[in-house]
Amino acid sequence: MYLSFVSQYLVKPRTVGAISPSSKYLASKMVQDIDFSASSYIVELGAGTGIFTDQLIEKRKKGTVLLVIEYNAAFYKHLKEKYQDVEHCYVVHGSAEKLSFYMEQYHLPYADAVVSGLPFASLPKEMATQILAVVQESLRDKGKFITFQYTNMKKRMIEDFFPKVKVTREFRNLPPAYVFCCMKK
Incomplete structure (x- = not known):
């Protein structure tokens, strides 16, 4: 899958956002703040090769x-095949902007947590703000939005939707990444 990841980055860098898949260390950090015992509905945006998905399922x-x-067709096909037999796991080929539609389609009344691998730094500003707005609307009170970025460049934009943001760093990723854990009021 690594070669496929690199080829997808070369063909569609705006939708992939990195030259290598996320590390297991970043995956662990991305899910560490989720209260799994109290979560009934979890959403993942931009799952890529499924490294965060594996942690969420486990x-x-x-x-x-x-x-x-x-959104990426090659990654969607891989994920659909990989998780086809996993109970209560639904893989959708689509855009994060349509999150509300997909949640309604699969009968999710809200999200306890939204985990995102979307490359906000390379998305058009209008699209990024639309995604952040729909994520905020989809979360239950005190729900969490967790995303990572390679720079702090989009922190202010994220704080426009989630004023309470905890930022940590994962150096054991290529490149090192910032993890933003955001809580809905």
Whole structure:
């Protein structure tokens, strides 16, 4: 899958956002602040090769619904095949901007957590703000939005939607990444 990841980056850098897949260390940091015992509905945006998805499936409680949305066709096909037999895991080929539609389609009344691998720094500003708005609307009170970026450049934009943002750094990723854990009021 690594060669496929690199080829997708070369062909579609705006939708992939990095030259290599996320590390297991970044995956662990991305899910560490989720209260899995109290989460019934989890959404993942931009799952890529599924490194965060694997962690979400492993840690979720029995019966928790996981909705995975992937825009890149090659990654979607890989994820659909990889998770086809996983109970309560739905993989959608689509855009994060349509999160509300997909949640309604799969009967998610809200999200306890939204985990994102989307490259906000390379998305058009209008699209990025639309995604952040729909994520904020989809979260239950005190729900968490967790994303990572390679710079702090989009922190202010994220804070426009989530005033309470905890930032940590994962150096054991190529390149090192900032993890933003945002809580809905």
